[in-house]
Amino acid sequence: MTELPTSTAKKLGLVIDLDTCVGCHACVVSCKGWNTENYGAPLSDQNAYSGAASGTFLNRVHSYEVQPPMLRDEPQAAQLIHFPKSCLHCDDAPCVTVCPTGASYKRSEDGIVLVNEQDCIGCGLCAWACPYGARELDEKAGVMKKCTLCVDRIYNENLPEEDRQPACVRTCPSNARHFGDLADPESDVSILVAERGGFDLMPEQGTKPTNKYLPPRPKDVEPEYDILAPYLEPIAKDGKGFISWLDKALSALPGGAK
Amino acid sequence: MHPAPSVILFTTFSGLGFGLLFWLGINPNPPTGWVAFVFFAIAYLGAVGGLLASTFHLGHPERALKAFSQWKTSWLSREGICAVATLLIMALYGAGLVFFGAHWAPLGWLGALGALATVFTTSMIYAQLKTVPRWKHWTTPALFLLLSLGGGALLAGNVRFALPLLIIAGVLQAFAWFHGDGRFAASGTTMETATGLGHIGTVRAFEPPHTGTNYLMKEFIHVVGRKHALQLRVIALVLGFVVPVLMLLMTFHHWNALVAVVSHIAGVLALRWLFFAQAEHVVGLYYGKR
Known part of the structure; x- marks a missing residue:
């Protein structure tokens, strides 16, 4: 059970575009909603209406400030990058092999990593083994919760065709999340990864994640777009005329600005 | 942790x-x-x-x-x-x-x-656990085994073996602490590799995903225990190894043995506390914390 499959027919996963994510947290909310109302134990909250609220989430959005180095002695503007993070459905998932009960498993047909909640003893070792913080022990249910890649949506024939994708992907208003088969080089997601230089998180951990992240595109250099702008300079620098005389006269007064 | x-x-x-x-x-x-x-x-x-x-x-x-x-x-x-x-x-x-x-x-x-x-x-x-660089080292099983054998020999009244085992365990524990302090940095996992944004510049956590705490932060980011790490290390070494070894070197008496055992247990409890409290999980990087 907790042995990993040697290979999987498909590698279903997400491609997350750090260039277009606006950090609205809509994916967080839709994920919490779908996964509380459907498969498995609901995602509980603790002290939801107090100052010390906490709860179980399968998807969280971090925000990072990235400071580029100086360019030709000029300091560069920092970039703000929103960073959604959920289970990466790793090929070499360390969370699966450490499980003592066989509750954690990776499906050989599509590569999705799941938890059988009836077998989970809630020891938490899989969360220790995951470098990404993708697994959270639900305090109410006492079992490990993680992203299921909305396995109860993607194969669900009761849903209209366009809804058969993970709730986070379906809801993203800026198209920053894409779902597909990353084992198929012809799939939309694989092409996206190839063209945009998709990368792995913490490659040195050796987990071989299925999910890929697309880097933010380089910032444009702002062009001079208004030909009249130089003529509309609000401050006279040439030192001629009445304004220049007034400037000098006022400066000459006691306490005047030089 | x-x-x-x-x-x-x-x-x-x-x-x-x-x-x-x-x-x-x-x-x-x-x-x-x-x-x-x-x-x-x-x-x-x-x-x-x-x-x-x-x-x-x-x-x-x-x-x-x-x-x-x-x-x-x-x-x-x-x-x-x-x-x-x-x-x-x-x-x-x-x-x-x-x-x-x-x-x-x-x-x-x-x-x-x-x-x-x-x-x-x-x-x-x-x-x-590759996610906890301080633990992923041969000193972890070596220390668990030495402490178990040394403490066991102490409980069994086997002075001939307890004495050398406790001395070796104490020395190895000091080495494990010293070497372990640099292992997170040596593991190569940083905020830059965690986010994949290192090619742009230096990464800083700007805003966490939530205002409160969560399971991950409670389980993996523990700062309080590290505050007094040096004092606790000295206490653990003295109680766990120095006192029992001195007691064993003295002429045998049941009271000496009792002091040695109680002191050793207190020392091991202190070093086990540090074993967890000082271990840093790489997931903390996503929160800009260790």
Whole structure:
């Protein structure tokens, strides 16, 4: 059970575009909603209406400030990058092999990593083994919760065709999340990864994640777009005329600005 | 890592209990009758008490039996199997000594081997984790085994072995602390590799995903325990190794032995607290914390 499959027919996963994510947290909310109302134990909250609220989430959005180095002695503007993070459905998932009960498993047909909640003893070792913080022990249910890649949506024939994708992907208003088969080089997601230089998180951990992240595109250099702008300079620098005389006269007064 | 009392108690007392079982198992002239009963009672109190304590942190302890099934890949599962097998074998061996005055030596050797395997598998639960660079090192199993054997010898009254084992364990513990301090940096995992944004510049956590705390932060980011790390290290070394060694060097007396044992247990509890509190999980990087 907790042995990993040697290979999987498909590698279903997400491609997350750090260039277009606006950090609205809509994916967080839709994920919490779908996964509380459907498969498995609901995602509980603790002290939801107090100052010390906490709860179980399968998807969280971090925000990072990235400071580029100086360019030709000029300091560069920092970039703000929103960073959604959920289970990466790793090929070499360390969370699966450490499980003592066989509750954690990776499906050989599509590569999705799941938890059988009836077998989970809630020891938490899989969360220790995951470098990404993708697994959270639900305090109410006492079992490990993680992203299921909305396995109860993607194969669900009761849903209209366009809804058969993970709730986070379906809801993203800026198209920053894409779902597909990353084992198929012809799939939309694989092409996206190839063209945009998709990368792995913490490659040195050796987990071989299925999910890929697309880097933010380089910032444009702002062009001079208004030909009249130089003529509309609000401050006279040439030192001629009445304004220049007034400037000098006022400066000459006691306490005047030089 | 969060230093959960249940896990600290478990690793300390089951380590001592299985260590004592090891020495009882290989003893060529083991005690019999009531003396044997007392020794086995102490060993089982430690080993079984520790195992029971470890179930307190489970979300569903009633399903614990399922944890014996995945020995092929899981060190936790292997530990459970080794522990139960050892306890059953040593119960039989102990019964022979206590009730029949019979010394079934091969059974004792098998149990001793099982005790070592149990302590080793326990240590591998931690040493296998690539996500905690401080733990993923040969010193983790080496220390668990040395502490178990040294403490066990101390409980068994085996001064000839307790003395060198405790000295080696103390030296190795100091080395493990010293070497462990640099292992997170040496692991190569940084905020830049965690986010993949290192090619743009230096990464800083700007805003966390939520205003409060969460399971991950409670479990993996523990700062309080590290504040007094240096003082605790000195206390652990003095109580765990220096005091017991001095007591063993003095002429033997039951009071000396008692002081040595109590001091050693207090020292091991302190170093186990540090083992968890000082261990940093790479997931903290996503929160800009360690």
